[in-house]
Amino acid sequence: MHWATEYVGRRWSATGNGPDCFHCWSFVRWVQRVNFGRTVSEIPTPETLLDIVRLFRGHPELQRWRAVDTACEGDCVLMRQARYPVHVGVWVDVDGGGVLHCVQGHGVIFQSLSDLQQSGWNIHAYYRFQGSGS
Template sequence: MHWAAAYIGLPWSVHGSGPDSFNCWEFVRMVQARHFGRLLPEIGNPEDMLVMGRTFRDHPERQRWARVDPPMEGDCVLLRRSRHPIHVGIWLDVDGGGVLHCAEGAGVVFQRSDALALNGWAVEGFYRFSP
């Protein structure tokens, strides 16, 4: 069984008040730290999607992430529903590849690209951390 199975179904929370509920960024931060040894910064004000989108785009930490294709296990996946990315998940090499993410209304889910598209998400890009 893949390590990510333990997270499926954990609830979403706008404030990411873990350890039992998360917003998308806090979930990615926790997984990156626990499974890949990467410490990512906090992002404030997750309830404002405009602020979240700008933060994903402009945060100085993003300079440490290189855009890659194809993705590898553990790479971050930026997702968008409009012009700018507003959501993030983690690429997993499971079932042909897909994204583990924590979505409002669903909690932590694993979705392949076809399921992401059915839920209105488009992949903005795959990013790998470079220390």
Template sequence: MSVAAAELTGLIGRPWVVGAAGPDAFDCWGLFVTVQRQCFGRELPQNPVDATNLRAVLDAFSGHPERQRWQPVIAAEEGDAVLMRQSRYPVHIGVWLDIDGGGVLHAVRHAGVVFQTLAALDAHGWRIEGYYRFREPT
């Protein structure tokens, strides 16, 4: 298990709360920002969007300037962003961790912080929209 993965397993089970960025509760973006800062040394902006308003989330995901620092990749590595959807539009983000062959740590409404393998994501209706790797702007 990687150092990041070992640190993050303690977050599993913490509740989902709209707008929360830890340490006691998270929404998906708050968890992603916290993990990137604590485990990978990346400072990402907060995104003050009401996570219960899917239209606002979609607009924030598609037009946010932070997306320019994340490049699409075919296969995920530890720390990569995982953009997901349960419907037609990608409105959810998690972080790839190399635990048990790999999976996604994410904060889910009504479930809290969970780690799910690809098979578990599929079983819960999550579809991977893409993997993204952080790149410093040149």
């Protein structure tokens, strides 16, 4: 059984920090640490969409990730529903590939690229961890 299976169905929470409930960034941090041995910086939970955009643009954590054209197991997937990226998940190489992410109202789910699009998510970029602990 793939490691990602154990996460599907865990709850979403604005203040969640694992192991049973998460928000999208806390879920990425948890998976990177537990499954890939990578320490990823915390990002405070933003209150508005504008706060999210500002955090993604200016946070020093982004310097530890390199944009790549094709995702591999464990890469970070930055997503958007409109113009700006506001959501993040982890690429999983099963069933043709897809994103494991924690969504408000649903919790942790796995979605193929076509399922993501049907849910209104567009891939903004794939990022590969380049920092210490990789």
